[in-house]
Amino acid sequence: MSPNLRLYNTLTKQKELFEPLNPPFVGMYVCGPTVYGDAHLGHARAYIVFDVLFRYLQSLGYRVRYVRNITDVGHLSDEVAGEGEDRIARKAKLQQLEPMEVAQRYTDSFHADMDRLNVRHPSIEPRASGHIPEQIALVEAILRGGLAYEANGSVYFDVLKYNEHRPYGVLSGRVPEDMLAGTRDLDGQREKRNPLDFALWKNAAPEHLMRWPSPWGVGFPGWHLECSAMGAKYLGNRFDIHGGGMDLIFPHHECEIAQSQAGHRTEPAKYWLHNNMITINGQKMGRSLGNFINLNAVFSGNHALLQQAYTPMTVRFFVLQAQYRSPLDFSNEALQSAQKGYRRLMNGLRIARQLAYAPDETVAADERNRQEVNALCEGCTKGMDDDLNTAVVVANLFNLLKKINSIHTGGLQAAALGEETFNRLTTTFITFTEEILGLREEKSANPDELIVSLLELYREAKAAKEYDKVDKIRGYFKTQGLVIKDMKTGIDWAYEEG
Numbered sequence: 001m002s003p004n005l006r007l008y009n010t011l012t013k014q015k016e017l018f019e020p021l022n023p024p025f026v027g028m029y030v031c032g033p034t035v036y037g038d039a040h041l042g043h044a045r046a047y048i049v050f051d052v053l054f055r056y057l058q059s060l061g062y063r064v065r066y067v068r069n070i071t072d073v074g075h076l077s078d079e080v081a082g083e084g085e086d087r088i089a090r091k092a093k094l095q096q097l098e099p100m101e102v103a104q105r106y107t108d109s110f111h112a113d114m115d116r117l118n119v120r121h122p123s124i125e126p127r128a129s130g131h132i133p134e135q136i137a138l139v140e141a142i143l144r145g146g147l148a149y150e151a152n153g154s155v156y157f158d159v160l161k162y163n164e165h166r167p168y169g170v171l172s173g174r175v176p177e178d179m180l181a182g183t184r185d186l187d188g189q190r191e192k193r194n195p196l197d198f199a200l201w202k203n204a205a206p207e208h209l210m211r212w213p214s215p216w217g218v219g220f221p222g223w224h225l226e227c228s229a230m231g232a233k234y235l236g237n238r239f240d241i242h243g244g245g246m247d248l249i250f251p252h253h254e255c256e257i258a259q260s261q262a263g264h265r266t267e268p269a270k271y272w273l274h275n276n277m278i279t280i281n282g283q284k285m286g287r288s289l290g291n292f293i294n295l296n297a298v299f300s301g302n303h304a305l306l307q308q309a310y311t312p313m314t315v316r317f318f319v320l321q322a323q324y325r326s327p328l329d330f331s332n333e334a335l336q337s338a339q340k341g342y343r344r345l346m347n348g349l350r351i352a353r354q355l356a357y358a359p360d361e362t363v364a365a366d367e368r369n370r371q372e373v374n375a376l377c378e379g380c381t382k383g384m385d386d387d388l389n390t391a392v393v394v395a396n397l398f399n400l401l402k403k404i405n406s407i408h409t410g411g412l413q414a415a416a417l418g419e420e421t422f423n424r425l426t427t428t429f430i431t432f433t434e435e436i437l438g439l440r441e442e443k444s445a446n447p448d449e450l451i452v453s454l455l456e457l458y459r460e461a462k463a464a465k466e467y468d469k470v471d472k473i474r475g476y477f478k479t480q481g482l483v484i485k486d487m488k489t490g491i492d493w494a495y496e497e498g
Helices: 041-059 087-095 099-116 132-144 159-163 176-181 223-235 246-264 295-300 312-320 332-354 367-385 390-409 419-436 448-463 467-479
Strands: 006-009 014-017 025-030 063-068 076-078 083-086 148-151 154-157 198-203 219-221 239-245 269-275 278-280 482-487 490-495
Touching: 006 269, 025 041, 025 223, 041 063, 041 099, 041 239, 041 269, 041 278, 041 295, 041 312, 041 419, 063 223, 083 087, 087 099, 099 295, 132 148, 132 154, 132 198, 132 219, 132 223, 132 246, 154 246, 159 176, 159 246, 198 223, 198 246, 219 223, 223 239, 223 246, 239 246, 246 269, 295 312, 312 332, 312 390, 332 390, 332 419, 332 490, 367 390, 367 419, 390 419, 448 467, 448 482, 448 490, 467 482
Parallel strands: 025 063, 025 239, 239 269
Antiparallel strands: 006 014, 076 083, 148 154, 154 198, 198 219, 482 490
């Protein structure tokens, strides 16, 4: 466990020392996808970011219960007003399917994309539709507290009455009076006492496909309600971390805080973490805006904005090049750069696994390089401890890679570092690359045996000065995205970086 991990808390607007409520246990809830379409690059950023947090907390020795929900009901087309048509039900009508068929199709697609991105499975993945009793119970508790009201079979949270006792807008910094001044009269809001009130339970019209019985009639839960109910069920009324994209701060997370205070008498989370968006030309990427790029299109290259296909690990590296609260703008140039950077790290990973320490009393100690290696290893940990600054971690890994390459090519002797520093060098590089950043080598097949055989043929052809054969072998390697490296210490191969 690290005594130095600091995380930016959106609630307090500052970095805070991470001190879990009940160490070594950590409860973390992250808002999952609404499953009415395929996952896109914006989703990738959010779930990679919180996957890295999950991995790092585990590496520090914390016992983490990570809950990430599936929204399969209640997410309406107008998120702010809480009105409109259920997004999954609308897709079901368009495709002439059952709503749960749509939800299952896109849940499976989401899982497949997350597996490709090497995002670890959460500890628990509850579905909103499977927790209707818990949501009804929470609405009843809020009603008993006098902070909600029923209207025509729907139940709404009374924002202004709540605001008399506790400020509404603590997370987003919005003031109810200012928000009221900017509202307009919308159809479907006439049964509300004021436009800021949000739905806890919605009455279902006869043609509505997703509906459940409740004390207020047949209906369905509001989108905000599900996370409060499921978070409390699996993590308790108060837990350590609640995460999601910055676009969820208002209204989703703001509403969660209010309804949890009203129903559970406590704020749900101690730390609120939000990742910034992926943008295209400065505009947020999202399905509702129509400017998104599905992950399967990224992996296949089948999109008008893409010049080529990009592998899942290239996408993961692209996300990790930036600190999670920084904006990240899509471009082919940025993804191509990420592709080169990812391949460089994979080349380093191969070499780091192959290197072995051999004591040699004839090699003088190199104190300068030893200090540099130790400082770079510490820099990886400091980067993660400073609000998960993966950009700093990546920079330190590339500098460690220079030392690894130098040992590999004979420019730096492993014995000059000493056994402890050498082991720290290789262990830090491998652990941070694979276990914490979650980057892994991508191979369409295991080429090692073929590569070894071809390299032996290459050596023989070179020794025999059969340069046409040498060129053919080099050409074949290039078609596979590989290069042959002729070094003083021998012949090796690497991923082509650019």
